[in-house]
Amino acid sequence: MKRIKFYATTERGLEDLVAEDLKDQFNIKCAITDLRGKVFFEGAPRLIPLLNFAARSINRLVILLAYQKNISKLDEIKEITSEINWAEFIGKNQTFAVKSERVGYHDFTSLDMSRVIGKVIIDNIKKNTGQPVKVNLKKPDIRIIAELIKNTFVIGIDTSGLSLHIRRYRVYNHPLPLRTTLGYLLVRLSNWREEKILLDPTCGGGTIPIEAALFARRIPPVKFRGNEYMFYNLGIISSEMIAEIRNKIMEQMRLDKKLKIFCLDINPRHISGARDNATRANVNDTIIFLHGNAEHLSRYFKPHSIDTVIANPPYKVYPRERLIRFYRNFIKSLFEILSTGGRSIVISSEIKLLKDILNEMHSKFSIRKLFMYGRLLTGIFIIDKG
Ligand SMILES: C[S@@+](CC[C@H](N)C(=O)[O-])C[C@H]1O[C@@H](n2cnc3c(N)ncnc32)[C@H](O)[C@@H]1O
Numbered sequence: 373m374k375r376i377k378f379y380a381t382t383e384r385g386l387e388d389l390v391a392e393d394l395k396d397q398f399n400i401k402c403a404i405t406d407l408r409g410k411v412f413f414e415g416a417p418r419l420i421p422l423l424n425f426a427a428r429s430i431n432r433l434v435i436l437l438a439y440q441k442n443i444s445k446l447d448e449i450k451e452i453t454s455e456i457n458w459a460e461f462i463g464k465n466q467t468f469a470v471k472s473e474r475v476g477y478h479d480f481t482s483l484d485m486s487r488v489i490g491k492v493i494i495d496n497i498k499k500n501t502g503q504p505v506k507v508n509l510k511k512p513d514i515r516i517i518a519e520l521i522k523n524t525f526v527i528g529i530d531t532s533g534l535s536l537h538i539r540r541y542r543v544y545n546h547p548l549p550l551r552t553t554l555g556y557l558l559v560r561l562s563n564w565r566e567e568k569i570l571l572d573p574t575c576g577g578g579t580i581p582i583e584a585a586l587f588a589r590r591i592p593p594v595k596f597r598g599n600e601y602m603f604y605n606l607g608i609i610s611s612e613m614i615a616e617i618r619n620k621i622m623e624q625m626r627l628d629k630k631l632k633i634f635c636l637d638i639n640p641r642h643i644s645g646a647r648d649n650a651t652r653a654n655v656n657d658t659i660i661f662l663h664g665n666a667e668h669l670s671r672y673f674k675p676h677s678i679d680t681v682i683a684n685p686p687y688k689v690y691p692r693e694r695l696i697r698f699y700r701n702f703i704k705s706l707f708e709i710l711s712t713g714g715r716s717i718v719i720s721s722e723i724k725l726l727k728d729i730l731n732e733m734h735s736k737f738s739i740r741k742l743f744m745y746g747r748l749l750t751g752i753f754i755i756d757k758g
């Protein structure tokens with residue numbers, strides 16, 4: 373069977389978490405290179421619908437056509453792209469667009485890259501098939517992604533289109549939502565299992581509890597995305613194969629699986645929004661929504677009664693003293709309700725503050741990740757209660 377090279381994208385710095393997830397969920401062995409935000413692997417064409425429909429941790433799946441180091445000139449890019457048989461991917465009467473990105477110092481722009489690659493594609497298809505092919509920058513059938521990261525050139529074909537973190541169950545938009553893919557990765561890091569009690573004490577629009585419930589109920593992202601994937605335009609996968617994979621994934625759903633998940637926020641508007649999101653995601657019946665204060669968790673939960681707490685608390689929003697007080701009270705109250713042997717994952721860009729408070733309280737913790745989340749250096753803390 374034909375093997376295809378792929379890369380999947382994630383937030384820069386989270387590559388190893390995604391590699392672990394793809395190994396656990398799909399038995400895929402990924403390679404991590406010095407190109408950040410990407411994991412590389414090989415597999416059968418069926419991975420295209422399978423990962424787009426069912427993977428929860430990746431933002432995009434790309435068919436890798438070339439990966440070349442020591443590239444610094446446009447002519448070299450032209451040569452590499454000329455060796456690709458573009459007619460294999462861009463069919464008769466289909467349109468395409470090239471999206472280029474460049475990082476580092478070069479004597480050409482990313483627009484120059486797109487222009488050169490676009491011309492190669494038009495000439496290559498004309499030569500191989502005699503057919504003309506058109507560019508459509510707004511709504512292409514096939515989207516080519518080219519990147520020159522310092523002196524490494526990577527080019528591939530986007531199979532996802534809209535980023536996979538857009539799950540389409542969010543009917544309520546929280547002003548500072550966590551990416552769904554990241555919410556899911558936090559659930560995986562927490563080691564939460566479906567029989568355990570899970571709490572998100574600052575849940576906002578409910579991303580973390582909803583991702584946990586979808587995972588446990590095996591409700592795949594495709595359930596809400598419908599046909600919104602670019603690979604439908606690629607001739608290399610048959611519609612029978614797509615339908616078969618989709619049906620298989622949907623058959624595994626356990627919509628009536630009962631879970632013990634709590635979702636709490638101080639803002640009633642967010643709680644109501646989280647409920648709406650959970651309803652759309654088919655998990656409303658198994659999440660308990662509470663309007664409450666994460667600084668006083670023992671008002672709502674018995675001591676040592678919660679196995680797993682995953683939190684994405686506020687950052688840089690309050691006056692400083694208020695924020696310090698919040699974190700101190702929150703961590704204190706977290707330890708009151710966390711069970712012995714329980715685990716908490718806290719994602720925050722208040723790294724120093726959280727570290728100081730945890731040290732002050734002699735807590736057992738580690739920082740599993742420090743990474744740029746948007747423009748903010750963010751830490752993923754693992755706090756274990758011995
Ligand atoms: C960064 S947002 C969480 C976003 C959420 N993870 C999502 O994806 O929508 C932080 C949330 O903490 C809530 N919050 C702030 N202070 C709180 C408190 N004392 N107790 C509970 N929630 C609080 C805010 O209302 C806000 O929704």
